[in-house]
Ligand SMILES: O=P(O)(O)OC[C@H]1O[C@H](OP(=O)(O)OP(=O)(O)O)[C@H](O)[C@@H]1O
């Protein structure tokens with residue numbers, strides 16, 4: 515994965531492709547266990563960018579484990595960000611091909627950091643209806659929350675310092691599965 519910025523170096527390799535797959539399988543089982551009494555109401559929503567392929571992989575696992583088709587959508591949170599002042603951001607658009615009202619919607623993202631993206635995602639979702647419940651699944655929780663948000667399903671907790679950044683590479687978006695920590 516060649517996503518290093520100028521002057522950045524890899525400080526740690528956190529997850530290999532196999533470990534990412536294993537984490538996603540465990541999260542998929544946990545989602546099934548936790549929602550066992552209402553599986554027919556379950557839906558997954560990936561937060562752009564890398565939450566979307568992760569949501570599809572979880573749906574694929576659930577299909578394999580339970581023979582259950584869980585609908586998958588994608589959420590563009592750009593217009594709900596709380597730091598947009600003066601910016602003219604690129605909006606890719608959400609695609610939620612199911613009724614949100616009454617569903618248990620599991621939001622999926624690659625990294626949970628300050629929690630501001632998850633907050634914006636809830637905002638974007640609630641605009642579309644009143645879900646029965648919203649849950650959050652992330653591949654990596656790196657800490658440093660700025661809002662009272664926690665994930666229901668976590669692939670790996672990675673203690674980081676604020677001068678570090680967690681980079682998730684996925685085959686679908688980056689050509690390769692890998693999680694690394696980079697820093698100056
Ligand atoms: O908890 P937070 O502090 O909000 O950080 C987490 C978010 O940051 C990254 O997204 P980024 O804004 O880099 O967009 P991208 O996924 O499209 O690269 C990551 O994919 C999470 O969505």
Ligand SMILES: O=c1cc[nH]c(=O)[nH]1
Nearest residue numbers: 625627678679680681
């Ligand atoms: O380290 C970080 C922080 C936010 N989002 C990421 O993808 N990595």
